[in-house]
Amino acid sequence: MASRSEEDLCCPVCQEVFRDPVLLSCSHSFCKDCLKRWWRERLIHECPICKEISVYDPPLNLALKNLCESFLQERDQRASEALCSLHSEKLKLFCLDHQQPVCVVCCGSEKHTNHRFRPIDEAAQQHKKELQETLEPLKKKLKVCEEVQVKFDQTAEHIKVQARYTERQIKEQFKKLHQFLAEEEEARLAALREEEEQKSGMMKEKMEALSREIAALSDTVRATEEELRAEDVSFLHNYKAAVERESCRSLILILTHTYTPSHTLSLTGCFHTLTLMIN
Numbered sequence: 001m002a003s004r005s006e007e008d009l010c011c012p013v014c015q016e017v018f019r020d021p022v023l024l025s026c027s028h029s030f031c032k033d034c035l036k037r038w039w040r041e042r043l044i045h046e047c048p049i050c051k052e053i054s055v056y057d058p059p060l061n062l063a064l065k066n067l068c069e070s071f072l073q074e075r076d077q078r079a080s081e082a083l084c085s086l087h088s089e090k091l092k093l094f095c096l097d098h099q100q101p102v103c104v105v106c107c108g109s110e111k112h113t114n115h116r117f118r119p120i121d122e123a124a125q126q127h128k129k130e131l132q133e134t135l136e137p138l139k140k141k142l143k144v145c146e147e148v149q150v151k152f153d154q155t156a157e158h159i160k161v162q163a164r165y166t167e168r169q170i171k172e173q174f175k176k177l178h179q180f181l182a183e184e185e186e187a188r189l190a191a192l193r194e195e196e197e198q199k200s201g202m203m204k205e206k207m208e209a210l211s212r213e214i215a216a217l218s219d220t221v222r223a224t225e226e227e228l229r230a231e232d233v234s235f236l237h238n239y240k241a242a243v244e245r246e247s248c249r250s251l252i253l254i255l256t257h258t259y260t261p262s263h264t265l266s267l268t269g270c271f272h273t274l275t276l277m278i279n
Contacts, residue, residue, distance in 0.1 A: 018068045022058040094123030
């Protein structure tokens with residue numbers, strides 16, 4: 001287990017000693033690569049610990065970086081001077097069969113009989129070389145993945161931009177449509193009111209004329225009925241005048257009702273047409 005001082009120098013994400021640590025605005029530090037991977041997986045630039053959103057790219061924590069590098073150098077130095085747990089001798093050789101560092105006393109022990117050994121530095125260089133060879137393909141693959149990630153991010157951003165643009169276009173078109181419909185509504189209502197006033201005025205005139213005609217006819221009917229009740233001589237004296245009076249009234253009535261205006265408003269048909277279009 002790492003010592004307390006080493007734990008203080010470990011990244012909360014990878015649990016290893018910081019590599020190129022960066023400092024967030026919330027004062028938490030992380031390895032630069034660890035933070036990039038964290039943000040890439042979640043698409044939100046938040047602190048892995050306190051979840052505070054970061055607006056700007058975090059700067060390099062130079063003080064922490066220097067402290068970690070010094071710690072690693074000291075640890076490597078202590079490791080290079082590590083002693084054999086069995087013989088308390090420096091570990092100067094590497095057993096190829098057991099794949100572990102040993103001291104010179106271990107070489108002559110029964111446990112390592114007929115084993116192959118290499119100097120510790122030579123074995124370290126050889127293993128580093130092998131590990132480096134396996135690391136290169138991983139780096140290439142990582143680079144390809146990062147390039148693909150950049151394209152994905154660009155595509156996702158393009159989708160957002162395109163969606164916002166289309167949203168604005170839709171809103172603008174519907175705003176124009178609402179304005180057109182409001183103007184059309186006002187124009188049709190104004191035309192309806194004008195037609196209503198015209199036809200109502202015509203009907204008022206006709207009704208007034210009809211009222212006068214009814215009054216006149218009532219007078220004629222009443223006069224005729226009185227003459228019918230008169231004596232025969234008196235009736236015959238007034239008969240010709242009564243017939244002429246009734247004939248005149250009948251002619252006036254025919255002329256009055258020859259034209260009867262339509263009681264249906266012409267805009268009613270337009271309203272039904274508009275209703276069908278909406279439905």
